[in-house]
Amino acid sequence: MIHNFYINQSFNFHFDINQDVFDLFVKLSNDCNHMHTRDDYAQQYGFEGKIMHGNILNAFISYFIGECLPVKNVVIQSQSIDFKKPVYMNTKIQLVATVDSIVESVNVVIFKFNFLNNQNVVVAKGKIQIGLL
Amino acid sequence: MNKEEILKIVNEIFVDVLDNPNVVIDLITTANDVEDWDSLNHIQLVVAIEKRFNVRFKSNEIRNWENVNEMIESILSK
Numbered sequence A: 001m002i003h004n005f006y007i008n009q010s011f012n013f014h015f016d017i018n019q020d021v022f023d024l025f026v027k028l029s030n031d032c033n034h035m036h037t038r039d040d041y042a043q044q045y046g047f048e049g050k051i052m053h054g055n056i057l058n059a060f061i062s063y064f065i066g067e068c069l070p071v072k073n074v075v076i077q078s079q080s081i082d083f084k085k086p087v088y089m090n091t092k093i094q095l096v097a098t099v100d101s102i103v104e105s106v107n108v109v110i111f112k113f114n115f116l117n118n119q120n121v122v123v124a125k126g127k128i129q130i131g132l133l
Numbered sequence B: 001m002n003k004e005e006i007l008k009i010v011n012e013i014f015v016d017v018l019d020n021p022n023v024v025i026d027l028i029t030t031a032n033d034v035e036d037w038d039s040l041n042h043i044q045l046v047v048a049i050e051k052r053f054n055v056r057f058k059s060n061e062i063r064n065w066e067n068v069n070e071m072i073e074s075i076l077s078k
Helices: A019-029 A039-044 A055-067 B005-017 B038-055 B059-063 B068-076
Strands: A010-017 A074-083 A092-102 A108-118 A123-130
Touching: A010 A019, A010 A055, A019 A108, A039 B059, A055 A074, A055 A092, A055 A108, A055 A123, A092 A123, A092 B038, A108 B038, A123 B059, B005 B068, B038 B068
Parallel strands: none
Antiparallel strands: A010 A092, A074 A123, A092 A108, A108 A123
16 A cells, blocks of 8 residues: 555646636635636736635645545545745646655655646645555 | 653654643653544654654554653664
């Protein structure tokens, strides 16, 4: 199980942030803050237009852990994310996650990850700790 | 590093992991004595201790820990 992972093992996925994703997230979260829904409002604060909810990226993390790992019987034990740059509508996002450490005694794998936008700029980064059951 | 020095560092790890500045452990402390020292936090404690002391435990070693003293003995044995 834990031997399916090794240090520096890398995982790479692409996601689209588009109207469908945005609408589904708004429906889920009920977060209709003008920063996310009105270009003119977001522009007042120096953004190019309405900014996407940072936690959309966390949904992609959920998909990565739940669906893309070589084992399925995993749970997220902790997760942290730092948002570095705004993400706008119709952005292709790349997730690059790398195994940072493995704690075999407690069946734990820790990933470091970056989200990059179309321009290959890091828009968010963080850490995820999973437990293998 | 002697046992007392390790205990001091392990106490700092407990404070950090359990997010409780009032946690004070000694050698005979067990999980029953510390609020929030549950199974998930135990995993976080092991992860933090392995990282801080740059040691690797065996899973059966951890299972046999009866108190903080045995945890520290494991660290010292590495």
